[in-house]
Amino acid sequence: MIEEAAKLIAKAKFLIAFTGAGISAESGVPTFRGSGGLWEKYRIEEVATPEAFRRNPKLVWEFYKMRMRKMKDAKPNKAHLTLAELEDMGILKAVITQNIDDLHREAGNKRIIELHGNIYRVKCSYCDYIENLKESGRVERFLAEKELPKCPKCSNLLRPDVVWFGESLPEKELSEAFNLARRSDVCLVIGTSGQVYPAAYIPYITKEHGGYIIEVNVNEGGITPIADVFLRGKAGEIMEELLKKVKELRK
Numbered sequence: 001m002i003e004e005a006a007k008l009i010a011k012a013k014f015l016i017a018f019t020g021a022g023i024s025a026e027s028g029v030p031t032f033r034g035s036g037g038l039w040e041k042y043r044i045e046e047v048a049t050p051e052a053f054r055r056n057p058k059l060v061w062e063f064y065k066m067r068m069r070k071m072k073d074a075k076p077n078k079a080h081l082t083l084a085e086l087e088d089m090g091i092l093k094a095v096i097t098q099n100i101d102d103l104h105r106e107a108g109n110k111r112i113i114e115l116h117g118n119i120y121r122v123k124c125s126y127c128d129y130i131e132n133l134k135e136s137g138r139v140e141r142f143l144a145e146k147e148l149p150k151c152p153k154c155s156n157l158l159r160p161d162v163v164w165f166g167e168s169l170p171e172k173e174l175s176e177a178f179n180l181a182r183r184s185d186v187c188l189v190i191g192t193s194g195q196v197y198p199a200a201y202i203p204y205i206t207k208e209h210g211g212y213i214i215e216v217n218v219n220e221g222g223i224t225p226i227a228d229v230f231l232r233g234k235a236g237e238i239m240e241e242l243l244k245k246v247k248e249l250r251k
């Protein structure tokens with residue numbers, strides 16, 4: 001099985017990776033669904049919708065600051081690092097991620113398409129103000145602030161620059177992702193339940209255009225029916241072994 005996947009990757013002309021919360025589980029970032037998932041503790045409609053933010057911005061900010069703290073302490077694991085190495089080797093052309101945790105960037109990947117935003121970006125709920133707290137060096141100060149965050153330009157509330165349920169995905173990112181999916185001859189799907197659309201279309205587009213799908217996950221999910229190779233296991237462990245085999249084939 002893993003040999004078959006390694007062969008597909010070693011021969012790929014345009015490999016892309018499509019990742020979800022599961023790739024960051026071994027970094028200690030909780031997933032949404034599944035045991036220990038965030039939805040066991042919080043209700044979606046109370047923390048991750050535009051209505052929730054209008055109703056109770058305090059609770060929503062509490063939730064996102066909690067997640068920012070967790071993500072800030074997390075380090076990329078073997079799966080993220082393997083993707084960075086595959087890009088360095090010239091095999092992997094892009095990572096399309098549903099994650100907001102910034103761990104692909106931390107790992108060193110260069111071409112990253114973030115479909116659901118980034119936990120370190122905040123934007124004004126009213127004007128066009130946008131800030132990346134990592135780049136402005138304000139993460140710690142922002143987390144320590146007790147008051148709700150306000151826009152420095154217009155004083156309206158700042159909100160996380162993430163895609164909430166019921167919101168559309170950023171247009172540029174989505175069309176870039178779909179274009180990459182059409183071009184790609186192998187799509188490596190890691191740690192996603194494949195239940196959140198339109199993101200979950202990505203491997204389906206590759207498949208429709210004659211490409212192969214390799215899936216890495218501890219459980220089967222929405223992408224599994226079209227997977228040519230399904231590798232059951234933890235992303236870090238599987239990806240490490242897969243990279244070793246790819247390197248042997250390319251020697």
Ligand code: NAD
Nearest residue numbers: 020021022025031032033098099100101191192193234235
């Ligand atoms: P999900 O929570 O719906 O599914 C997680 C998937 O990961 C499941 O299929 C599960 O079987 C798998 N998984 C769990 N541990 C794994 C491991 N060690 N190795 C491999 N697979 C593992 O996540 P999703 O599919 O990404 O979709 C839900 C939404 O969750 C996305 O929009 C994403 O933005 C958001 N989210 C992001 C983060 C993050 O940024 N790290 C964390 C939680 C949720």
Ligand code: ZN
Nearest residue numbers: 124127151154
């Ligand atoms: Zn503003």
